[in-house]
Amino acid sequence: MRVDEKPIYEGTFTVTGGNFDNAGEVSSNIKSVLKRIGLSGDVVRKASLVAYESEINIVSYARKGMIRLRVVPDCILIEAIDEGQGIADIELAMQPGYSTATERIREMGFGAGMGLCNIKSFSDTFLISSEVGKGTHLKMIIKTNHSSLNS
Amino acid sequence: MDLASIVKALDLKVRSGEDKLNTEVRGGYTGDLLSDVMANSKEGDLWVTRQVHQNIVAVASLKDHAGIVLVQGSEPAKDTLEKARKEGIPILVSDLPGFETAGRIYNLLSKEPV
Numbered sequence: 001m002r003v004d005e006k007p008i009y010e011g012t013f014t015v016t017g018g019n020f021d022n023a024g025e026v027s028s029n030i031k032s033v034l035k036r037i038g039l040s041g042d043v044v045r046k047a048s049l050v051a052y053e054s055e056i057n058i059v060s061y062a063r064k065g066m067i068r069l070r071v072v073p074d075c076i077l078i079e080a081i082d083e084g085q086g087i088a089d090i091e092l093a094m095q096p097g098y099s100t101a102t103e104r105i106r107e108m109g110f111g112a113g114m115g116l117c118n119i120k121s122f123s124d125t126f127l128i129s130s131e132v133g134k135g136t137h138l139k140m141i142i143k144t145n146h147s148s149l150n151s
Numbered sequence: 152m153d154l155a156s157i158v159k160a161l162d163l164k165v166r167s168g169e170d171k172l173n174t175e176v177r178g179g180y181t182g183d184l185l186s187d188v189m190a191n192s193k194e195g196d197l198w199v200t201r202q203v204h205q206n207i208v209a210v211a212s213l214k215d216h217a218g219i220v221l222v223q224g225s226e227p228a229k230d231t232l233e234k235a236r237k238e239g240i241p242i243l244v245s246d247l248p249g250f251e252t253a254g255r256i257y258n259l260l261s262k263e264p265v
Contacts, residue, residue: 020204020206021205021230023206023209024206024208024209024210024212024213025209027209027213028209028212028213028238031212031213041194041215045194045213045214045215048213048214049189049190049213049214052189052209052210052213053186053189056185056186108185108202108204108206109183109184109185109202109206109207110185110186110206112184112185112186112187114184114186114187114190115186118186118189118190121190122190
């Protein structure tokens with residue numbers, strides 16, 4: 001995977017913390033971009049899931065954040081960078097079912113403690129770093145299997 | 152099987168996506184946890200849920216679902232409906248509880264010739 005190749009697409013999307021009304025809108029935009037590029041349905045759906053869970057995490061736990069999308073011929077790079085509470089214990093946060101979500105978040109069907117696990121299992125590469133009181137940075141790479149381009 | 156056949160068989164009320172009832176339903180998924188639905192449902196699934204808030208439209212749209220069935224006679228929230236109409240996602244309402252709604256849809260789909 002050569003992430004540093006000349007991008008087919010590069011863009012940054014702003015996500016507002018706490019705004020559940022528009023949650024998912026950034027992911028929908030990202031999905032449209034990826035579809036327009038001509039990537040296969042499977043790859044588009046994988047990347048959309050990764051973008052969606054990242055977006056929901058920012059909405060749920062951060063003041064604000066952004067999702068960066070970079071598409072090169074071999075892969076899709078998705079980065080979610082937020083300013084928020086951060087994660088004290090990443091190992092614990094990665095455990096399926098562990099969540100610090102509020103009752104309000106859970107009532108809507110979020111906060112099941114599956115988000116980060118989903119992001120990890122649907123990405124080919126997953127990196128996470130976080131600082132309490134500052135924010136969290138996720139970096140995901142999804143392979144595009146070349147032949148799916150323009151087909 | 153298309154959505155229209157399921158709507159007819161279960162007497163579902165069509166709240167949005169009236170023009171999408173010819174969509175092919177390939178399978179189904181039941182769930183109220185959005186991350187679970189994101190991870191495990193498939194393209195062309197008919198999603199059976201009790202959630203009525205607008206985030207269900209984004210999930211169905213991102214996963215390319217055939218449509219959403221709300222159970223127990225639950226009506227979609229106003230902004231859910233607006234979003235679903237804008238994005239062309241069929242929202243159907245079943246008067247039956249979730250278990251029975253899913254069971255009936257499952258039976259219809261499993262009778263389909265492969």
